[in-house]
Amino acid sequence: MPQKPIVYDAPTPEPRAVTVEALQAEILEKLTYSIGKDPIVARRHDWLAATIYAVRDRIMDRWMESSRDTWRTSNKRVYYLSLEFLIGRLMRDAMSNVGLMDTVREALNNLNVELDDLIDLEPDAALGNGGLGRLAACFMESMSTLQIPAYGYGIRYAHGLFRQEMSEGWQVELPEDWLAHGNPWEFERRESAYEIGFGGHVEPVTDPDGTLRQEWRPNDHLLAVAYDTPIVGWRGARVNTLRLWSAQPIDPILLDKFNSGDHIGALEESSRAEAITRVLYPADATVAGQELRLRQEFFFSSASLQDIVRRHLQQYGDLGSLPDKVAVQLNDTHPAIAIAEMMRILVDLNGMRWAEAWKLTRGVFSYTNHTLLPEALESWPVALLERLLPRHMQIIYAINADVLTEARQRAKFDDQQIANVSLIDEHGGRRVRMGQLAFVGSHSINGVSALHTELMKQTVFADLHKLYPERINNKTNGITPRRWLMQCNPGLTRLITERIGPDFLDDIDKLRGLDAHADDPTFQEQFARVKTVKKARLAKLIKDRLGVTVSEGALFDVQIKRIHEYKRQLLNIIQAVAAYDEIRAHPEKDWVPRVKVFAGKAAPSYWNAKLIIKLINDVGKVINNDPAVRGLLKVVFLPNYNVSVAEIIVPAADLSEQISTAGMEASGTGNMKFMANGAITIGTMDGANVEMHKEVGADNIVIFGLSTEQVAEKRAKSEVPRAAIDRSPRLKEALDSIASGVFSPDDPNRYRDLIGGLYDHDWFMVARDFDSYSAAQRQVDALWLDRARWNRMAIHNTARVGFFSSDRTIRQYAEDIWGLAIANQ
Numbered sequence: 001m002p003q004k005p006i007v008y009d010a011p012t013p014e015p016r017a018v019t020v021e022a023l024q025a026e027i028l029e030k031l032t033y034s035i036g037k038d039p040i041v042a043r044r045h046d047w048l049a050a051t052i053y054a055v056r057d058r059i060m061d062r063w064m065e066s067s068r069d070t071w072r073t074s075n076k077r078v079y080y081l082s083l084e085f086l087i088g089r090l091m092r093d094a095m096s097n098v099g100l101m102d103t104v105r106e107a108l109n110n111l112n113v114e115l116d117d118l119i120d121l122e123p124d125a126a127l128g129n130g131g132l133g134r135l136a137a138c139f140m141e142s143m144s145t146l147q148i149p150a151y152g153y154g155i156r157y158a159h160g161l162f163r164q165e166m167s168e169g170w171q172v173e174l175p176e177d178w179l180a181h182g183n184p185w186e187f188e189r190r191e192s193a194y195e196i197g198f199g200g201h202v203e204p205v206t207d208p209d210g211t212l213r214q215e216w217r218p219n220d221h222l223l224a225v226a227y228d229t230p231i232v233g234w235r236g237a238r239v240n241t242l243r244l245w246s247a248q249p250i251d252p253i254l255l256d257k258f259n260s261g262d263h264i265g266a267l268e269e270s271s272r273a274e275a276i277t278r279v280l281y282p283a284d285a286t287v288a289g290q291e292l293r294l295r296q297e298f299f300f301s302s303a304s305l306q307d308i309v310r311r312h313l314q315q316y317g318d319l320g321s322l323p324d325k326v327a328v329q330l331n332d333t334h335p336a337i338a339i340a341e342m343m344r345i346l347v348d349l350n351g352m353r354w355a356e357a358w359k360l361t362r363g364v365f366s367y368t369n370h371t372l373l374p375e376a377l378e379s380w381p382v383a384l385l386e387r388l389l390p391r392h393m394q395i396i397y398a399i400n401a402d403v404l405t406e407a408r409q410r411a412k413f414d415d416q417q418i419a420n421v422s423l424i425d426e427h428g429g430r431r432v433r434m435g436q437l438a439f440v441g442s443h444s445i446n447g448v449s450a451l452h453t454e455l456m457k458q459t460v461f462a463d464l465h466k467l468y469p470e471r472i473n474n475k476t477n478g479i480t481p482r483r484w485l486m487q488c489n490p491g492l493t494r495l496i497t498e499r500i501g502p503d504f505l506d507d508i509d510k511l512r513g514l515d516a517h518a519d520d521p522t523f524q525e526q527f528a529r530v531k532t533v534k535k536a537r538l539a540k541l542i543k544d545r546l547g548v549t550v551s552e553g554a555l556f557d558v559q560i561k562r563i564h565e566y567k568r569q570l571l572n573i574i575q576a577v578a579a580y581d582e583i584r585a586h587p588e589k590d591w592v593p594r595v596k597v598f599a600g601k602a603a604p605s606y607w608n609a610k611l612i613i614k615l616i617n618d619v620g621k622v623i624n625n626d627p628a629v630r631g632l633l634k635v636v637f638l639p640n641y642n643v644s645v646a647e648i649i650v651p652a653a654d655l656s657e658q659i660s661t662a663g664m665e666a667s668g669t670g671n672m673k674f675m676a677n678g679a680i681t682i683g684t685m686d687g688a689n690v691e692m693h694k695e696v697g698a699d700n701i702v703i704f705g706l707s708t709e710q711v712a713e714k715r716a717k718s719e720v721p722r723a724a725i726d727r728s729p730r731l732k733e734a735l736d737s738i739a740s741g742v743f744s745p746d747d748p749n750r751y752r753d754l755i756g757g758l759y760d761h762d763w764f765m766v767a768r769d770f771d772s773y774s775a776a777q778r779q780v781d782a783l784w785l786d787r788a789r790w791n792r793m794a795i796h797n798t799a800r801v802g803f804f805s806s807d808r809t810i811r812q813y814a815e816d817i818w819g820l821a822i823a824n825q
């Protein structure tokens, strides 16, 4: 049936009323007619779903208006392709952004339901591992806020990141089940389903006009079905769509098999298809390398591109205008296969000439790199790609031939340089390097902090940068101030509003106005009081979860992030052990009471990371129970870190630990969340810390440690770290006690190898940065004792966080990469 033309001014229903009475009536109505529950027997989950349905209706009007607007204005659309979206809970975010918090709270109150209980009940959508996935979520919110017509494309994993529990201090992983109670936010779009192929062969065919084409004939097919979630911008400015794909079989059941009695075999195709979107890969810094992962990558890339091209053709009817109307941002290399898929769609399916297709493709795509760690750079064996995606492998070879020819002829590259820019890695078995593919197929390649972008130019992409010097650019990460200040810290938001008025809510740079109040003792007092309330809340969580009592008067020293050796939780806990030794040796000194808070997940197969968790727990058990410490030091590890837990911990932090080995943390975004909430950063000159140091000024941050250059130098010289240990009796004492089993009497050798590594190679410079870190911690103590000084620093941190808003980041993407004009607001 031919598609009906779109009528932009077709009738729409009356928008829903937003009074307390209307909401109250509607929540009841949803409970009865949508959930099918009598209010007298309804459970809390029923109330939650009913409330979400009522709020959702108030978003629908704006959602539809946003889509109409994009069709009507023919503006360029942005597509953010990401294998991860760590969005967390949506209800508070949505209510707060459309200004319905108080109304809904009152409506529920009248029904004897407490809004905060419902908020805590909503599952935390953990469709991501860490920084990369959370960045995608902040970007989605900022794109809606800035009224950019944008779509997020990803996977609707049935199971997000595993739940972490502790068993005798060890991490154990349990399956996560965020869809168990259904998901009232999503809309299944059966009509938007696409066929995805795998395997098979490529057949050359000659068209009637004599042209030769390659045709891929996959032997394995499944369906990608769309699920849409609305993403609301600040003040409901715009509602964009997060479209997540779910894999389904083409035939739900093989009837012939079933009828012949093979009941399991009849469902085989179904479970094989569904396996693709069953679970998120839980590693974020080592490539998984499994076939299923490549299937996930192609599955969502292909579905997204088919959707994009269909929408474009429906509106514009020709593909030549793609780069004018479509910008596709690749979040890391995970969707890089989309470049080859786009070429296949243009050349094989639409008969476009290769050179023309390549120009369009490069005009459409841009790529963000998020890590330079060699073990996290994706590459796939040629044999695997050939088997799963034979036509894409041919296309990759053809792209490579063009690039290498250009490198030889135009840039006069030598053999080594050719090897560096080649899409094919020849070391060991041949592999396709996805970073190189993403680079050559994009008009823009960006890093996520100034330092990281420089390192991209100097290391992994040095020769590609020589070949295409105008492509690499920097877009320092950001965070959405809505979730990470206004929603998670309403007390602070209120205080700021009282002081400088509400303008900062719409223009975050206005927070600068706080600078002028940083010396005001009354304001300092108020600022500190807000912090104390948040600390009391965290203290309660610690008590409830761990049974450990901590005082809200202590300095809350926080390191929360994925557990990784380069992030150096080990450095932090060794310093805690050294402090423990000092406190016992010098009970007469004026010690600053501290609570060291850790949280984060380790990749299930990352042994050292899991061992570090166990060490933190072992150390905590000893220190927290030693009467000689007199409560001056506590060490706690909060299990199952996720977005919702972060929203409680971040506003309660006094000190933010951002202590990665210089050159290794691409940006960090946790650092920015703490800054917004008035924590002082102790950190290395790494990632976005460098820019934070610049924004906040040297007086308002505590920097320590080796620089990127010094780290590189020491590594190049293969310098043995022993000298650093011999020079530092405090470090030596701490290492000896850990290695000899003081904290692991049940297994004295548990940490021998972990600590041994510090003597041996110390790749992450834990030993060599220790003294500098300890000195920095003493400096923190001194600052804390001068409370006026501390509070002033804290206020300056909040005041100067504006640069780290993801609105700023997205504006820069829009202007420099996507070629969009942003309305000034």
Ligand code: 26V
Residues within 6 Å of the ligand: 129, 130, 131, 132, 133, 135, 281, 282, 283, 284, 285, 286, 287, 288, 289, 332, 370, 371, 376, 448, 477, 665, 666, 667, 668, 669, 687
């Ligand atoms: C790699 C892999 C390998 C296969 C298994 C699953 C998986 C998932 C993610 C990754 C790449 C992780 C890269 C990453 O998360 N980078 C972080 O990106 C943040 C946002 O830009 C940045 O702030 C962090 O510094 C950076 O580590």
